[in-house]
Amino acid sequence: MTTPFLECRKLSVGYKKAVLRDLNFSAGRGRFIAVLGPNGVGKTTLLRCLSQRLKPLGGEIFLQGKNLQSYRPLELARILSVVMTDKAAPPLLSVYEFVALGRHPHTGFLGKLTDIDEARVGDALRSVRAEALADRFIDQLSDGERQKVVLARALAQDPELTLLDEPTAHLDLKHRMEVMGILRSLCSQRNLTVIAAIHDVDVAAKVADLVLSLKGGTVASFGRPEETLTSGSVASLYDFERASFSNLLGGVEIRGDGSQGKAFVLSRQDSGALAYRFLAKKGYQLSGGILDPADLDAHVGRALGARLFLWDGAAPPEALYDEALADLSEASLVVDGVPESGAAPADGLSHRLLDAARERGLKVIRLGSPGDVSPLASALSANA
Amino acid sequence: MEAELALHNKLLAQGRRNRRITVFYVLGALALLVAVVNLAVGSISYPLRDVLHVLFNPSEVSDLHFIVWKIRLPRTLACLMGGAYLAASGLLLQVYFRNPIVGPFILGISSGATLMVALVMLTALGLQLTYVTPFLTTIAGMVGAYGVMFIVVSIAAKVRSGATLLVVGLMMGYICGAVHSILTALAEKEKIKGFVLWSMGSFSGFKWVEIGILFVVGGLLVGSIYLLSKPLNAFLLGEDYAATMGVSIRKFRLFILLAASSLAGLVTAMAGPVAFIGLAVPHMARLSFGTSDNRVLVPGACLMGAIVTSLCDLIARMWLSPVELPISAITAFFGGPIVIGLLLKRGFKL
Structure with a gap:
């Protein structure tokens, strides 16, 4: 040697x-x-x-x-x-x-x-x-x-x-x-x-x-x-x-302190990553779905300590949907970042959750083009 | 592009080198000039030709001969060497402590000398010893300066940081100062004036033996400082960096402290504490040579110190003649504005 x-x-x-x-x-x-x-x-x-x-x-x-x-x-x-x-x-x-x-x-x-x-x-x-x-x-x-x-x-x-x-x-x-x-x-x-x-x-x-x-x-x-x-x-x-x-994202993320209540982000394929970070910065505790475990949104959400509802497309979705719905009902803010061309099975679940949110009278904000948080920003500042 | 840059750098380096050489020539000429003026001008002024004649014919006997060889020449040489050594000492300590407001007396050298001289001048001790030697104050000054130096250096072996050592030196100064204040308070009025005048420094009354000691001991010290200007340059970055560049810190630190203190002690013992030169001249040299490179500054500061001190001595002798003013008053009075002016002109931070 x-x-x-x-x-x-x-x-x-x-x-x-x-x-x-x-x-x-x-x-x-x-x-x-x-x-x-x-x-x-x-x-x-x-x-x-x-x-x-x-x-x-x-x-x-x-x-x-x-x-x-x-x-x-x-x-x-x-x-x-x-x-x-x-x-x-x-x-x-x-x-x-x-x-x-x-x-x-x-x-x-x-x-x-x-x-x-x-x-x-x-x-x-x-x-x-x-x-x-x-x-x-x-x-x-x-x-x-x-x-x-x-x-x-x-x-x-x-x-x-x-x-x-x-x-x-x-x-x-x-x-x-x-x-x-x-x-x-x-x-x-x-x-x-x-x-x-x-x-x-x-x-x-x-x-x-x-x-x-x-x-x-x-x-x-x-x-x-x-x-x-x-x-x-x-x-x-x-x-x-x-x-x-x-390690995968190569960075440190800082979690929201939950002072603004809970926000639920619905997204897929990178469309929600920036919204997660934005909301954490504003002080929200995060939840999100319905995501493939390998989705970038899932990595970012996890790093930010979000409660994530993950679906690999195989397991029966109903139990997951119920859990997600229960979590979503407590949110003060729901973010809609589901891709417009959303034809994936997971998007179907997300849309159902969005409908349920609207039914419950929760505040739903639609993101701009994928990843664009400006509607979120103006909604939050209007609130303040 | 790269070649252009290399050429540019070369020209610039050449320009800087030329500037340094020019400054050396100018300072050298000035030193010679001020020395000659010092020989020729005094309470009785003689034509330059006569002075030079006497200078080159040492065996002649005349009034002028006596004045030049017994009074003016020793004094001129003492000014040149004393100024050079104080400047070298100050430069060394400024580099070591990386502190622009440090001077040769920062480690308590002058206070030690002052204390011992106060002992012999202000108390009855002096009266008994006058019979022993005509160099009484010189010997007392030397004992005081080197006594303090050895205390500080032995403390230096124990403390790690330069800043701590600086404070130790300051404290030594205060302790000695306290004792000589008490001695002053208790002393008879007539004795105090003589002591106060001594404590402001003077290059008068140098004897040839003293000139010889100044020349040999001081010359050796300044020579060895010049030879060690390479590690001294490494110290520009601080002790830690110097160590990682291969300088043996312990030995070198001891050398710096001993050399700086010995030089300052030597001059102080013979001429009293001459203020300001050691603090200000290194800055004057740095600014006029435009560098911090100690290979330039060691000889540069010596030359500058010699000129400034000689010039100040000339003013001290001539301004209110026949009253001779204390040299420390002149050095500070004229030197202070010069340093401030240089700093403002260059817009540079220390």
Whole structure:
């Protein structure tokens, strides 16, 4: 068996008292490892330990088969670079000079840049698409631009492993996606190993090869996000109460608090997904049907904690209809999102439920073209 | 497009380099000029030609010879070196603490020196010791400055964060300040004026031995700071980043604290606490060279410090001549507006 690129054995980290203990995990070269966990769980402490800034309280870290503690600082700096949350922006330092500081472990006396160093700095700036910023002063950049430059400095160090502490905190969506995309492609193209503490579980699910989830002082799970990031594991990782993560949808949904009563959504084939989210946002507790279990509406509804009436078309529908009707009768709002060309058997049931709702004098709102929530929005604001 | 950009960058870097070289030449010329003026101008002014003649013929005997070789030359050299060292010390500490309002006395160096000098000048202790050595205040200043330095450095070994150390230094300053206030309160009136004047700094009365010590010890320190300007640059990003770039933090931190304090202590022991130079000159250098690169700034700040201090000494001597003003008053009075002006002109944040 080959030695893994990075391996932690029974690692305990912390200042005097262990914050995290008994960490065991290993990863191969070129992997993107996301470290997830609630605030204060010890993500930053773990990263400090992995960067040799903090001695482990117990256990060992092996980098390329060699104990991390036995690396000399300069030797380690040649293969490991770090991006911290610290907003280091010295005045009167150009972006180029800032990135060139990353060459520190490679340059000689007085840090004169050779042609190789200059080429590396150029590469680093190019790989974060920040060539155009080269002459600007570092303290005059926007948050997003600076973060790219900070990343470029870490890359100019020519590392094999980069540790990043919340690399996309405070960035707008564009830069968040850009930074993550850059890291992703560095893993696959340059075989760089990345360990990043990340706040957004959905981002982690989308970019990471491996996810290390930390909870209650130790590893809650370690593995591919496709397997370890289930709705249940994420909910317990962050102690979600009114939110839930859907691995399939790749996002976190926030449930309605039920303060506006109950809404019943009738839809099929994606026509109700946005209505579900809209109503949850407005504070409705949700129910819905009549859906095929594989319908997107069913996934969204489930993530939002809706009570769903699902029909695979095989079981006798009458019992389901009765149950749904009972639930619908309690709703203060019924949404009609059934497709117009509704010829599917499930639509038949939905139409019957709609008729029953009208009979009972319930408020029924028809969605616009599939998925269009504007009639719902105007009805609700007229109400308010 | 890419080639264009590379060319653009190259031209820009070239432009910056040229600017730095030009600034060095200008400052060098200014330093020389102000030094010569300092030699020629005084309560009795001599023609420049005579001064230069005496300077290059040290064996002649005349009044002018005495004035130049015993009074003006030592004083000029002391100003040049003292200013340079204070500026280097301030620069070092500003980089280490990543704090623009830090100066060489932030760790209590000047307060330590002031305390010891107060002891010898304000109490009877001094009278007995005057027979022992003519360098009494210098030695007292040195004992005070280095005593405080060693206390602060040994505390530094125990505390992790720079900010904590900063507060420790400030506290040391207050403690020493408290003691010398008490000494002042108890002292006789006549003695107080002399002490207060000392505590505002002066480059007068330097002896050649002191100049020699300044030159050798200070020169070695500044030289080694320059040689370590590469790790000092890594410190621009803070201690944590410097560590992950391969700098051995513990050793380097000790070096920074020792070098900065030794330089400031050396000057303070001989000239008294000269205010402002160490705090402001690094900013003047940074703004005129347009960079934070310490490979430029270490020599740059030294040169700038030498010029500013010499100029201030000239003003202190000449403005209300024959009364000589304390140099700290001049440095702050003229230096403050200059720093504010530079900052406003550049619209730049520290």
